[in-house]
Amino acid sequence: MLNVRSIWNGAISFGLVSIPIKLVNATESHSISFRQIHVEDGGRIRYRKVCELEEKEVSGAEIGKAYEDADGSMIPITDEDLSHLPLPTARTIEIVAFVPADRIDPLQMDAAYYLAAGGAPAAKPYTLLREALKRSNKVAVAKFALRGKERLGMLRVVGDAIAMHGLLWPDEVRAPEGVAPDTNVTVNDKELDLADALMDTLGEIDIEELHDEYREALEEVVAAKAAGEAPPQSPEPARGGKVLDLMAALEKSVKAAKESRGEEAAEEDGSQEDAEVTHLPARKRTAKKTAAKKSTGKKTAAKKTTASSSSSAKKTASKSSQSTKKTAAKKSTAKKTTTKQQPAKKPASRKRSA
DSSP: OTTSOOSEEEEEEETTEEEEEEEEESOOOOOOOOOOBOTTTOOBOOOOOEETTTTEEOOGGGOOEEEEOTTSOEEEEOHHHHHTSOOTTSSEEEEEEEEEGGGSOGGGEEEEEEEEEOSGGGHHHHHHHHHHHHHHTEEEEEEEEETTEEEEEEEEEETTEEEEEEEOOGGGSOOOTTTSOSSOOOOOHHHHHHHHHHHHHHOOOOGGGOOOHHHHHHHHHHHHHHTTOOOOOOOOOOOOOOOOOHHHHHHHHHHHHHHHTTHHHHHHHHHHHHHHHHTHHHHHHHHHHHHHHHHHHHHHHHHHHHHHHHHHHHHHHHHHHHHHHHHHHHHHHHHHHHHHTGGGHHHHHHHHHO
């Protein structure tokens, strides 16, 4: 901070307390600047300040300020004229109020500065103001003069330092008239739910991770041209079609956001792991073998059944033939017995009479 050149020296007026400070820029631009050249020969194009009346170039020391009146006439204004303005904030940042930070409209935010303590005597009051801002959870609204005009500022604590944001005056911020859609549009709960899902999927991000991709690409082009090489070509941007279905567009946005964060890939990897664990091809071969075993078992059972049935049939046939033979033998024996006992018929008749 000590190596940064101050752009303004003055003091913070905190009631009857005066804090000497130095104003330094809190931001810096990393944009790549270009020079204008003559395309035909590459010669540098420069702007010269020329007096219209004498048609000759003048130096910076000869240039002053003037106010152009409505009729086009110039009214010269000198630095001495400006020094006599009744401006109490010419060298003072005058704190006028302390308010909650959410009372400041971000539309009013302008350039940012750091306020550095101006020497050892300023350390104590500087620290007092910083700690008072911390404990109150408020910001200070102040007036200050810079580059010939009075401005509005907001003081807040950043780390161990006090920062000041330049603010536009309230009448410098335009009202958003004619900006919002002038047609009546109804948003349903399902659309809001999908919008919420998209917001949740996109989630939060560390601002420190963001960078200027355009500037990096521009540096590559400059480096390639300096080396006599062809500049890199960027891919064709995707052409967005006309959105006809808001719900479909939201669903696609949620899916695309998930894919960009690798959620879809993780789900696919998980399903592939499951597929590898279950070994589907091996299971098919086992099924075939099992089916073959079942069919073999069926054939074996059929053979056994056939064999048992045939053996049973043979046994039955044998038994029936033996039974037939025995019956025939009995019949023949009975016939012989009957033939031999024919004379004994009378006793038999007597038994029937009795």
